[in-house]
Amino acid sequence: MNFWILQTLNGITFGMVLFLLAAGLSLIYGLMRIVNLAHGCFYLAGAYIALSVIESTNSFLMSLLVGVIAVSILGIIMQRFFLHRFQHDHSSQILLTIGFVLIIGDLVLLIWGGEPKLLPKPLLFQGSVSIRTAIFPAYHLVIIATGLLVAIGLWLLQDKTKMGALIRAGVDDTEMARGLGINVPILFSLVFILGVALSAFGGIIAGPFIGVSPGMEWEILLLAMAVLLIGGQGSLKGAFVGSLLVSLVDNYCKALIPELGMFFIFGSVAMVLAFKPTGLFGKL
Amino acid sequence: MKRWMGIAVILLLLGILPQVLGDYYVILLTKILIFAIFAMSLDIVQGYVGLPSLGHAAFFGVGAYTIGIFSIKVLNNFWINLPLAIVLAGMVAALFGLLVLRTRAAYFFIITAALSEVLYGIACTWRFFTGGHDGMPGIARPDIGFIPWSLLSAANYFYFVLFFFIVAFILMYVVVRSPFGHIIVSIRENELRMRALGYHTWLYKYVSFIIAGLFAGLSGGLLVYLNGFVSPDVLRISLSAEALLMVLLGGAGTLIGPVIGAASVVFLENIVSSYMERWVLMLGIIYVLVVMFTPQGILGLINKMSLKSQAKV
Numbered sequence: 001m002n003f004w005i006l007q008t009l010n011g012i013t014f015g016m017v018l019f020l021l022a023a024g025l026s027l028i029y030g031l032m033r034i035v036n037l038a039h040g041c042f043y044l045a046g047a048y049i050a051l052s053v054i055e056s057t058n059s060f061l062m063s064l065l066v067g068v069i070a071v072s073i074l075g076i077i078m079q080r081f082f083l084h085r086f087q088h089d090h091s092s093q094i095l096l097t098i099g100f101v102l103i104i105g106d107l108v109l110l111i112w113g114g115e116p117k118l119l120p121k122p123l124l125f126q127g128s129v130s131i132r133t134a135i136f137p138a139y140h141l142v143i144i145a146t147g148l149l150v151a152i153g154l155w156l157l158q159d160k161t162k163m164g165a166l167i168r169a170g171v172d173d174t175e176m177a178r179g180l181g182i183n184v185p186i187l188f189s190l191v192f193i194l195g196v197a198l199s200a201f202g203g204i205i206a207g208p209f210i211g212v213s214p215g216m217e218w219e220i221l222l223l224a225m226a227v228l229l230i231g232g233q234g235s236l237k238g239a240f241v242g243s244l245l246v247s248l249v250d251n252y253c254k255a256l257i258p259e260l261g262m263f264f265i266f267g268s269v270a271m272v273l274a275f276k277p278t279g280l281f282g283k284l
Numbered sequence: 285m286k287r288w289m290g291i292a293v294i295l296l297l298l299g300i301l302p303q304v305l306g307d308y309y310v311i312l313l314t315k316i317l318i319f320a321i322f323a324m325s326l327d328i329v330q331g332y333v334g335l336p337s338l339g340h341a342a343f344f345g346v347g348a349y350t351i352g353i354f355s356i357k358v359l360n361n362f363w364i365n366l367p368l369a370i371v372l373a374g375m376v377a378a379l380f381g382l383l384v385l386r387t388r389a390a391y392f393f394i395i396t397a398a399l400s401e402v403l404y405g406i407a408c409t410w411r412f413f414t415g416g417h418d419g420m421p422g423i424a425r426p427d428i429g430f431i432p433w434s435l436l437s438a439a440n441y442f443y444f445v446l447f448f449f450i451v452a453f454i455l456m457y458v459v460v461r462s463p464f465g466h467i468i469v470s471i472r473e474n475e476l477r478m479r480a481l482g483y484h485t486w487l488y489k490y491v492s493f494i495i496a497g498l499f500a501g502l503s504g505g506l507l508v509y510l511n512g513f514v515s516p517d518v519l520r521i522s523l524s525a526e527a528l529l530m531v532l533l534g535g536a537g538t539l540i541g542p543v544i545g546a547a548s549v550v551f552l553e554n555i556v557s558s559y560m561e562r563w564v565l566m567l568g569i570i571y572v573l574v575v576m577f578t579p580q581g582i583l584g585l586i587n588k589m590s591l592k593s594q595a596k597v
Contacts, residue, residue, distance in 0.1 A: 035390035102568030
């Protein structure tokens, strides 16, 4: 019984981290029609930069701030100077992002070395909580709460604000939005930065929980992609439900039959694709 | 006529080179030919059908592991193992094709990558069969049996691979020049129209995907015989990304392009790796440069220049 409670809570915790990534990926895809393969790199870079900041300042909050800002700047550079040049050529944009994955991944390996590392937990949340007889780290609950808050925030942003209305207009019909005088290039950049920042944020808060290691950029990207394929592209609700599904499946499989973790996840992706090619909540 | 002369000269050169060059360069040339087969096979889906895949290493890896596992655990018979490697790679492609062809563009990219990563995961964890992360060392070069031709020397193995390269090139040439080849190019250009004309476009894409898988399996098998070693690296996404770059760099949608691309990338990797450890970083930089400045690849550049010089005359 304890086993199941723990694995479920672990699964939900990782699901929240995955949601932070998948939401950004989904927003960027919905608006710009490109899949940002470098998304996992931003996660990785965020976590590593935060690690260095913690080691020198000992403040988790500081590392969160510096990590997110630094990675966002990286994101702006990539979007404005590279992706922006190929506005109507989606396949070139995707190929460019592969180049960036290789560059950032190798630089990270060069700077921080090949060993997996764990970020220290923020002092405030180092204790643990017991649920019946199962003991559970308090920090996991903090991640879950953060994920829920971000989900609510994104939903409010998308549905209740002017900015959200502009984004939705851009998603539905970019040409028309442009024709109505909406500054679409600025909108693209803003959404891209938001996505990148969410990814870096996810990497940093997951740092004390799953740690970081080189090569993780692909692993985490593929999981986030599985979320989009299952949940449906460009849908916030899809990203949320998909994240929970994928990470629960991932967690149970890793605990029970570690060899076949990926196999089960992409098996479920295949099932969803076979019956509903647009994903559970996707529109075409 | 001029073209045939060119081919004859190249073949003659390839025939003489192993006799003049040292073993190190002969092995490098062999590697180039093997990756050229791999890149050409990827170009059938990437360039001709217009479906760039980030998981082509899956079929390369299936070919490689088939040779590795069968040579060590069953028997080292080339006449059984190599055809088996090709057929198994084709079968995996047939299975994956059913899934990936339901998606398009960006999602095709991702799901091909994901499926190859599934195989990578299996290769890493199923230690009993694959040796896990350490891989399987000690795979002997095959004995061809009734032909008295030892493959142990670098030069002889080069001729062996050259033979397969020529056969693969001719077969793929026939495929892309046949009506089938013209139809897949038309599907790349306008799938809806081809469907309206009554072509079963899905089937054409599916068959092309399997053909690409077969040749990728062949190249994977040949590489294992060359190295005498197979490890999960043959299933990595970075290998797929490298193959994608070979096709892009040389020129997608041609057969010569991937060969030029493979030669440049393998040669460059060799030079860079002997000076520093940061080959992946270089690969990324080349990627960005190629996409930014020569989207048509080296062949495209050559064509553009020859057009310009003709215009001057």
